[in-house]
Every structure is written in C-alpha cells, then in structure tokens.
Amino acid sequence: MLDVRDLRKEYRGAIAVDGVSFAVPAGGSLAVVGESGSGKTTCARIVTGLEKATSGTVTLHGSVQMVFQDPYQSLDRRQTVRGCLAEVLAHHGRDRSRLGELLDLVGLDRRLGDALPRQLSGGQRQRVAIARALAAEPQLLVLDEAVAALDVSIQAQILNLLVDARAATGVAYLFITHDLSVVRHVCTDVVVMSRGRVVESGPVERVLHEPEHGYTRRLVASVPRPGWVPRRAVNRD
Numbered sequence: 065m066l067d068v069r070d071l072r073k074e075y076r077g078a079i080a081v082d083g084v085s086f087a088v089p090a091g092g093s094l095a096v097v098g099e100s101g102s103g104k105t106t107c108a109r110i111v112t113g114l115e116k117a118t119s120g121t122v123t124l125h126g127s128v129q130m131v132f133q134d135p136y137q138s139l140d141r142r143q144t145v146r147g148c149l150a151e152v153l154a155h156h157g158r159d160r161s162r163l164g165e166l167l168d169l170v171g172l173d174r175r176l177g178d179a180l181p182r183q184l185s186g187g188q189r190q191r192v193a194i195a196r197a198l199a200a201e202p203q204l205l206v207l208d209e210a211v212a213a214l215d216v217s218i219q220a221q222i223l224n225l226l227v228d229a230r231a232a233t234g235v236a237y238l239f240i241t242h243d244l245s246v247v248r249h250v251c252t253d254v255v256v257m258s259r260g261r262v263v264e265s266g267p268v269e270r271v272l273h274e275p276e277h278g279y280t281r282r283l284v285a286s287v288p289r290p291g292w293v294p295r296r297a298v299n300r301d
C-alpha cells in the first residue's frame with residue numbers, strides 16, 4: 065500500500081536521508097525507530113507530502129493522515145471536540161452521525177464533545193487528534209512520536225487504543241519513534257535508522273530479541289526492563 069524506494073533528502077548539501085526503502089502493506093504496521101537526527105521525521109514528512117524528496121519514489125495507494133507529538137499545537141484552541149471532528153467529516157463528505165462512533169473508537173466519553181482543548185488532559189487531546197485523523201478514513205496513518213509527550217501510564221492507554229483502532233478500521237500505521245519500548249505493542253515490523261540510513265529491518269520480535277546490528281543492540285539495551293527503577297541521585301549532600 066505504501067512503497068518507499070531509495071529515498072534521499074539533502075538540506076543544503078547535508079544528507080538527512082540516504083537511500084531509505086521500506087514498505088507497509090494494507091492494514092500493516094511498520095515502526096521507524098532511531099535516535100534524534102537519524103532522519104525518521106524527514107521520511108514521515110516526505111511520505112505525507114509535507115516535504116519533497118531530493119530523489120527516490122513514494123508510491124501510496126490511498127489517502128494518508130498524520131498525528132503529531134503535540135496535539136495542543138495541532139488542535140484549534142477555539143474549537144470544541146465536536147466542532148473539530150464535524151469539520152473533518154464534512155470536508156471528506158462523511159455523515160455527521162459518525163461523530164459518536166469516532167469518540168467511542170478513541171475511548172472519549174461522548175460528553176466531552178463540548179470540551180475545548182484546554183479543558184482536556186494531554187492523553188485526551190491525543191485521543192482527539194487520533195479521532196480527527198481517523199475521521200477522514202485514511203488508508204495510512206503516520207504517527208510521529210505520537211506518545212512521546214505523555215506519561216508512561218497514559219502512553220500505554222494510547223498504544224492500546226491504537227491497536228484497537230487498527231483492528232476496527234483496517235488502517236495501516238507508519239509509527240515513528242525514538243523509543244523502542246513502545247514499538248512492540250503497536251507494530252509487527254520495524255525499520256531501524258541511523259544517520260539517515262536503514263541499518264536493520266524485520267519483524268519486531270526478531271529485531272528486539274536478536275538484533276543483528278550494533279546500533280540496534282545499543283537501542284535495545286537502552287530500553288528499561290520491567291521492574292527497572294531510576295537510579296537515585298548520587299549526590300546526597
């Protein structure tokens with residue numbers, strides 16, 4: 065459904081993305097992971113048409129929507145949840161009666177339809193952003209660090225919602241994250257990027273348990289295990 069071939073992006077001579085290829089089948093879920101600056105966001109922006117590639121091809125069968133890290137930035141502060149979703153439904157010629165179903169799909173109480181973004185928690189706002197993206201009934205959702213700004217417990221709720229939404233709608237995900245620990249819940253396959261290149265790719269379970277590349281091994285090693293406790297401050301004076 066999405067086929068990215070030999071993507072390259074240069075910014076004034078600096079190479080941000082260098083020969084990147086990956087594919088997402090219809091209804092599939094691919095994670096793109098890597099440290100800050102590895103070129104993930106540039107790939108996502110090219111896939112969604114926000115950025116133009118220097119060379120390479122993006123073939124997409126169907127429509128695409130994007131969910132960003134910070135929904136507070138992407139939501140209109142003066143628009144209620146209901147107003148925001150109704151606008152997208154109308155724009156795409158969908159029936160307004162789907163509004164309630166959308167709220168149910170993302171686990172938002174229907175009574176929150178009249179709320180403004182500032183009256184919602186960070187997790188609730190991200191639910192609205194996901195509902196807004198799904199309202200257009202896209203074939204592909206690009207999620208760029210969509211849970212990075214949330215507390216870990218809220219992250220888990222949003223990840224579960226994403227799993228359920230994919231099962232319910234058949235939408236495919238391109239899930240961009242620096243955090244390998246969130247990948248397992250949502251994605252079946254992963255592409256690992258470092259310095260603009262793909263260093264490893266494959267099924268999530270294989271890459272997490274038998275990483276082949278040294279960079280991937282370091283990423284896996286930096287993921288906190290269950291029971292992990294942050295080290296106390298060393299200086300106790």
Ligand SMILES: Nc1ncnc2c1ncn2[C@@H]1O[C@H](COP(=O)(O)OP(=O)(O)OP(=O)(O)O)[C@@H](O)[C@H]1O
Nearest residue numbers: 075079080098099100101102103104105106107242
């Ligand atoms: N508009 C731009 N102009 C110049 N350089 C850019 C631009 N956008 C990105 N870059 C550079 O391209 C490289 C890849 O950036 P990109 O944002 O794609 O990485 P990333 O892995 O998504 O990192 P982050 O998670 O920090 O966004 C970086 O070196 C970055 O500085």
